[in-house]
Amino acid sequence: MKLYHEDEEIARLVSSVSGVVGRRFSGYASRDDISQEIWAWVYTHPSKMSEWEALADDGARKLKRAMYHVATGWAQEQKAQQLGYRTRDLFYYRLETIRLALPVLFEHGFDLSNEAYADFTDRALWLDIVRAVGALSEADYRLLSRVFSGDPERETIYAEVAAESETTPAAIRQRTTRILMKIQRTLGGPSPDNPEGNPHRRRKVRSNAAAIAETRRQYDE
Numbered sequence: 001m002k003l004y005h006e007d008e009e010i011a012r013l014v015s016s017v018s019g020v021v022g023r024r025f026s027g028y029a030s031r032d033d034i035s036q037e038i039w040a041w042v043y044t045h046p047s048k049m050s051e052w053e054a055l056a057d058d059g060a061r062k063l064k065r066a067m068y069h070v071a072t073g074w075a076q077e078q079k080a081q082q083l084g085y086r087t088r089d090l091f092y093y094r095l096e097t098i099r100l101a102l103p104v105l106f107e108h109g110f111d112l113s114n115e116a117y118a119d120f121t122d123r124a125l126w127l128d129i130v131r132a133v134g135a136l137s138e139a140d141y142r143l144l145s146r147v148f149s150g151d152p153e154r155e156t157i158y159a160e161v162a163a164e165s166e167t168t169p170a171a172i173r174q175r176t177t178r179i180l181m182k183i184q185r186t187l188g189g190p191s192p193d194n195p196e197g198n199p200h201r202r203r204k205v206r207s208n209a210a211a212i213a214e215t216r217r218q219y220d221e
Contacts, residue, residue, distance in 0.1 A: 004042050004049065013064050014038050021071040028079040037074045038067050093128075093187050098180055101129050102148040110134070132186040140179045147176050 004010050014035055022031030042049060048066075052059035108116040110130050112123060120126060133141065146161050158169040158176075165172065 002046065002049075005039070009060065010042065010049075010063070013060065013067060014042070017064060017067040017071055021068065021075050024072075025075040025079055028082055029075040033078075034071050034075060038071050041067070041070045093125075093184060095180055095184060097125070098129060098132075098183050101126065102133075102144060105130065105133070106145055106149040128187060129183070132183040135186050136179065136182065140182065143172075143175060144179055147172070 018031050018035040018038060021034050022029065025034075049063075052063045055062065105126075108114055110133070112120075112126055112130065117123070117126065133144070136144070143161070146164075147157055158172045162169045162172045
């Protein structure tokens with residue numbers, strides 16, 4: 001068996017990932033314990049390690065992502081156990097999910113008791129997005145309303161808003177994307193499989209169970 005502990009590059013990756021995840025889950029999982037979990041995973045996946053080592057720099061990047069995923073998954077389990085919820089209570093938003101929800105909200109209004117939403121089964125998702133949009137500044141809200149009150153897939157909408165604002169369509173499109181990313185940040189941090197925070201990947205949002213558990217812990221302290 002190869003002694004991966006003696007490989008300086010792998011040891012550096014383990015140290016880096018355990019440090020990042022340790023800070024993120026401070027109070028729930030120690031850096032040393034996270035490091036041990038990563039090493040345990042490394043030694044139980046020798047074929048994968050060999051495959052990635054053959055890929056040089058690209059393999060190192062893939063290995064780091066895999067370590068981050070393993071470490072975050074384990075740390076989430078520790079946090080869930082301590083706060084009294086289940087990790088399956090966590091789910092992920094995609095940028096496209098928010099983008100598709102906004103035209104409906106601007107058309108029917110943000111009151112989910114409206115009969116237009118009667119057939120919507122995933123009310124928690126809609127309620128989360130409503131709250132996140134409500135946290136935006138007035139200027140950001142106005143821009144989203146202008147872009148998404150019609151058909152946001154209509155290319156001319158960005159040109160029309162740009163003309164009203166005396167700027168360029170590209171600038172309006174970029175600002176719209178930044179606002180959507182603000183909504184994502186309100187809904188949670190980056191997912192375990194997306195350590196770099198790519199806005200086109202999935203995002204984490206805490207469920208009611210997780211939020212209630214953490215609030216209860218704060219009151220108990």
